[in-house]
Amino acid sequence: MPFLIIQRLLSTIPVLLVVAVVVFLMLRVSGDPAAILAGDTATSEQIEAVRVALGLDRPVWEQFLGWIVQVLRGDLGESLFTGLPVTTLIGQRIEPTAMLALTTIVFSVLVAVPLGVLAAWRANTWVDRAVMVFAVLGFSVPVFVLGYFLMYAFSISLRWLPVQGYTSPFVDFGAFLRQIILPTLTLSCIYIALIARITRASVMEVLNEDYIRTARAKGQIERIVLFRHALKNAAVPIVTVIGLGVALLIGGVVVTESVFNIPGLGRLVVDAITRRDYPIIQGLILFFAFIYVMLNLMIDLTYAALDPRIRY
Amino acid sequence: MTRLTPTRRGFMAGTAAAAGAAALPLGAARAQAPSGVLRVIPHASLTILDPVATTGxxxxxxxxxxxxxxxxxxxxxxxxxxxxxxxxxxxxxxxxxxxxxxxxxxxxxxxxxxxxxxxxxxxxxxxxxxxxxxxxxxxxxxxxxxxxxxxxxxxxxxxxxxxxxxxxxxxxxxxxxxxxAKPTTERLSAEEMVGSGPFRFVADEFRPGARVVYERNPDYVPRDEPASNAAGGKVVHLEGVEWINFPDPNTQLNALATGEVDYWEQVPADLAPIVATMPGVNVENFNPLGNVGMARFNSLVGASANPGVRRAIARALNQQDLLLAAVGSMEFGQECFSVFPCGTTFANDAGSDFIREPDLEDARRILAESGYDGERFVVLATTDIPVQTNYIQVIVDTMRRIGINVDAQAMDWATVLQRRTSRAPVDEGGWNMFVTWWEGADLLDPVVQFAMSAGGDEAWIGWATDPTIEDMRTQFAEAGSMEEQLELAAKIQERFFEQNFHAVLGQFFTPTGFRDNVSGILQAPPFFWNIRKA
Incomplete structure (x- = not known):
């Protein structure tokens, strides 16, 4: 196991290097932000002055080397627009995204796993079909449509919850809860659908195994059979989907953050792309790549914890 | 106060109608706002802080x-x-x-x-x-x-x-x-936001792209005169001002409806009729100068370097069609056939007859006489700013109808800003036209109006070159009397309409939405002194 962890940590280096090269080159191909920075009425001379001041007139390889050396020192650079360090900007925005991801995953798992087990247990009955209809709907309804619908119902009509915003739970937990409910419901829908389907398929497969029949023959109550024997043995594919879900969620959070005006990483990256703020885009993509690699490592480690047959 | 007339409704109208309860107490649902802090949806994100470093x-x-x-x-x-x-x-x-x-x-x-x-x-x-x-x-x-x-x-x-x-x-x-004393290429940071104005910047609360916080400057000594636009006594009645950035206009609308924000700086024209029906919310235009749309030509390369081609395009464009496309209703648009904003001192009629009554046949004649041979005409077509996108649709269609071989290249505004700096021929990434607008306050006279500059390299993007216009701008700047300035403004406009370094696309207005408990709003640009929040 320690060997696996070390090996996987080392493997992040070439992955991040490839990501860094690709992102850096693609951004340079897309043009530079000097004209945006200089403003609408800037003359060509002023735009060129900005370009020189930012070092954007230097050869690309020289800019790349400078940036890589900076990154190796743990410095992701500074925003070309605000002048703030990228790490500061990520630090300002990571909490809302992390909290939304956390509440979404927890809520999705709490709802989807029992639903999936229920559908498997009552396979081919109306219960099963109802769960699967919900799953198809969950996949099909775009996040922004669901978001606006929930906002209309709970914020505008019923006046129960605020339309937008984010408050840290460490500042005001009540406000945090009120503001996070609708985004969580919106974003959870697709993950509930995904996890419920996989759970159903996995549990159904396990329910046909001999040891389940044995457990039932021994007189175990059905709840124990389902959740202790069946679900535990069906857990590996479910954990895989949950893990991938977390990774996908980081990308998918952009729309939800926009609809509910949550100042998270998703909006930070979109704003940076719109302005061609290179250091932020580069820093964030590197950061996301690192998170993905770490998530995959955690999933692998979870396999071993769940299934004693898996050893690294 | 002008209340807008309700028109067509859709889902958002249902939203607005349901917001009828907006005036009711929200209890737990209402976002927590300290009394006296004005919560504002600004028209854009604040990222650069140094007002000398950029023109945003x-x-x-x-x-x-x-x-x-x-x-x-x-x-x-x-x-x-x-x-x-x-x-x-x-x-x-x-x-x-x-x-x-x-x-x-x-x-x-x-x-x-x-x-x-x-x-x-x-x-x-x-x-x-x-x-x-x-x-x-x-x-x-x-x-x-x-x-x-x-x-x-x-x-x-x-x-x-x-x-x-x-x-x-x-x-x-x-x-x-x-x-x-800093060089202009060295931009001021959040910690360096020290002024002497009526509000203080709260650097610790600055979240670029999300939130900007200002607090009242208790030491500010306002003038005795009443506030009037940017002049007069800047008396602050608020504890502070908070700018909250919203990426989505529908969420902006809903937040105003529920009272989570107090002031929406620029309500999009398509949402203004809906906002006008919401109880507890007002819509009013505080910027009588409005904005003026422009189709800017590249005077250096290709077909757009030909004054005849530029004149043919200007002759064909119909301002009413353009404004209806851009802002949806003439309630928010006004035809204006002057290079200066209509209703201001130097607005005049000189040389504008040829654009008052658009004529496609005559435009085709002018185009033929110009020697245009079907050369590709590259339009940098903005896709992410609705007013510009809508303008461009009508312009491109009109240009095609008079026989111009238009290559409308779709791109976001950031790319337009980059591409338009190119002076290369169109086959090498160059361009012939882009569309933008300026606030009326930037166009008041021939000198303040940078789009009027015609000094080649020193001019605005498009690099208009016309010594006659530049001489007259200088004479205007040195003129000793208003009569002289008025006469020169007319001559400059007449000359400009011969050259058409850009086509004027009409004047349009962006109203402000605000809650009933907000009063004392001054004329634009948005000023936050004199405002009271009950």
């Missing part, structure tokens, strides 16, 4: 909150003293001695000094179009003691105070010398 309107608005100006324009567009207590002009018109009011202080508590102000003017004069022109007349900009700024000219210039008191971007804001 959002940075100008930010500047007005925390900085003050020596002179400022009132709602009659007349220049009034602001930080200045007065100005002495020598008989030969070459020396301006501007004295500062007593009691002026920077936010860090130090006194405002004439040297600070002189350096601020010099820094601004290196960047702003009108400032650059002013400084070609300036021999020295210095100070005499702590309270007098001395501007010495090398020859008489008629627009000294109009330049220093200009209303719109780049505004000559005053800042302490440790910042105003």
């Amino acid at each position: 309107y959002i940075v100008r608005n930010h500047g007005y909150l925390i900085y003050d100006t020596l002179f400022a324009m009132d709602e009659n567009l007349e220049v009034q003293p602001q930080m200045a207590s007065g100005v002495e002009i020598s008989d030969d018109g070459l020396t301006y001695r501007i004295s500062l009011r007593d009691g002026l202080a920077w936010h860090d508590g130090t006194a405002v000094d004439a040297e600070d102000c002189a350096l601020s003017l010099i820094r601004w004069g290196q960047v702003d179009g009108m400032g650059r022109r002013l400084f070609t007349y300036v021999d020295s900009c210095t100070h005499d003691g702590a309270s007098t700024i001395v501007l010495t000219l090398n020859r008489p210039y008629g627009l000294v105070l109009q330049s220093i008191g200009k209303l719109s971007t780049n505004v000559p804001f005053m800042m302490p010398k440790r910042f105003s």
